[in-house]
Amino acid sequence: MNLDLEKQAIAGNEQALLELLKLHEDMLYRTAYAYLKNKHDAVEAVQELTYRALKKIHTVKEPAFLATWLVRIMINICLDMKKKQEKLIYNHDVEIASTDQQPFEIADIIAGLPIEQQELIYLKYFQDMKNADIAQLKQIPEGTVKSRLHTSLKRLRVLIGKEEL
Known part of the structure; x- marks a missing residue:
């Protein structure tokens, strides 16, 4: 396994990170869709992942685990989105019921x-x-x-x- 792209991305090469995101795009989208069960929300999660990855790529310590790091971020984004959705649904239901x-x-x-x-x-x-x-x-x-x-x-x-x- 060649880790040059991962090392370049961690070093701050945005183009290398974007290439890695493109390589893992299907897996990341499928992960988001599995959690969110909605195409629009899954796409939004991938967009948020891109932003967070660009912002925090320098924190990755081991290039071999970059894909795992991306999946972990995606899961956290999905969990955050689900919490917000549940909160909004709950608040909306309470208002309607009352x-x-x-x-x-x-x-x-x-x-x-x-x-x-x-x-x-x-x-x-x-x-x-x-x-x-x-x-x-x-x-x-x-x-x-x-x-x-x-x-x-x-x-x-x-x-x-x-x-x-």
Whole structure:
């Protein structure tokens, strides 16, 4: 087994890494599809893998295990995606079960919020960011993030019809 391509990739040669990803593309896609059971999500996982591999390739210690390293990253990405999907499905089901209304799309309701509130909701609950990280990203105090999130959630409850202003 010739490990030149792996050594070049670990040394920082992006073209070598892209060639390795191309060589292992079928195996990585099949792994993603086996976990996610969805073509679109599997493709998204492969894209995320490419990004993470480019960012962290320098951490690989043994060139012979590069393919194993890629599969491990793919599995972690798939598990993360499944957790997010389950969380969204659970939250969506709880909201539907707790209202007498017809089923609705949470995205449609969030779209009724001002843009700043929408962004906070998506960062916190869809991107799983911590308040401190949101504060740093938005360049505002963490307490401001908390109070704006509280206001946004209260407004969401009003839009759902569970609370009055």
